[in-house]
Amino acid sequence: MPELPEVEHAAAIARRIAVGRSITSIVLRHAAQRRSLPPRAARSLVGDTVVAVERRGKSQRFRMSSGRELVIHFRMTGDWLIPDDGPLPRTVRAIISFDDGARLALDDPRALSVLSLCEVPAEDRLGPDALDRALSAAVLARALASRRIPIKVALLDQSIIAGIGNIYASEALWRARIDPRRSANTIPIPQLRTLLAAIRTTLTHAIRWQRRYYGSSDAEPAETRFNVYDREREPCRRCGKRIRRIIQAGRSTYFCASCQE
DNA sequence: CGCGACCTGCAT
């Protein structure tokens, strides 16, 4: 589930559950999660209090009163689940319990999620957050200046801009009418400005969708959720031409060859 | 750069 909008929503859930609470236990049910967060590290978090939950790009950081940070990255299929009384789904890979009895369960069928403990919060190599107000077209142009890679691939590079993944990269480029194959360093500033606006619109719409429909069984507007993603051969909503799928950097890119230049 | 690895489940 996790690009910026989904992680933003997940972080809000974690915040509601965890902030101000101290950890009473962390159970790791899959070897992959024990690899990233060894049991003794998990044990050392017992008694520590969550001061804040922040999102950076696609990762969530639990700032602890000890000064450490518990960092969670959902990778492909992670999500928070608030357990009820019944048995936990088999796909729950970790359970964090708090002093008020609340629990946060990491639900991740593929078990690719990473939990890690930073003793001293270090600088990461993330570029500016995609929703960072300070991110301007000029800043983006500078980051792209030396990159002779397709713009779609550049948008997936978290060291250039943080938070965009495979779905919203395609969606934002469609909205900005930019061909995903364009070399990143050849896009003029005005078009980068358009692209940034498209990114923000795409992501904020997705966050709204998330708040409105996540976990609800309402008549799902799933068919209209994406304009190009997973719509190969379906008609473009702007010009009616068929959406194309190509592979870039080993991943599917969806676009309209007719209205994206 | 592209590609496999990391994991599991789902659709074809």
Add this chain to the structure above:
DNA sequence: ATGCAGGTCGCG
């Protein structure tokens, strides 16, 4: 059985 999946890293 095969291929694909909303991510990232490390390899050649």
